[in-house]
Amino acid sequence: MDLDPASRRALELDAVLAGVASRAVTPEGARRLLALPLLADVREVQEEQAAVGEVSAELVATGRLLPASVPDAAPTSARRQH
Numbered sequence: 001m002d003l004d005p006a007s008r009r010a011l012e013l014d015a016v017l018a019g020v021a022s023r024a025v026t027p028e029g030a031r032r033l034l035a036l037p038l039l040a041d042v043r044e045v046q047e048e049q050a051a052v053g054e055v056s057a058e059l060v061a062t063g064r065l066l067p068a069s070v071p072d073a074a075p076t077s078a079r080r081q082h
Helices: 005-011 013-021 027-035 042-062 074-081
Strands: none
Touching (some): 005 013, 013 027, 027 074
């Protein structure tokens, strides 16, 4: 599903996505965030929200999501595609 350009502008969707992507830990993460599709199926949305809930619970329980910083995976991903 995608929105027509006027709806995207009215909702400021591109600005919201850019803001979220700017907080990604790696450039590859930012690219993946920007490539995510909009979900129209209620069940798919609920599944994604449940996953966010699990991550949120981990953050509350441990104070962090990862044990250390994550290196940029783009070079490895690029090599795997060739």
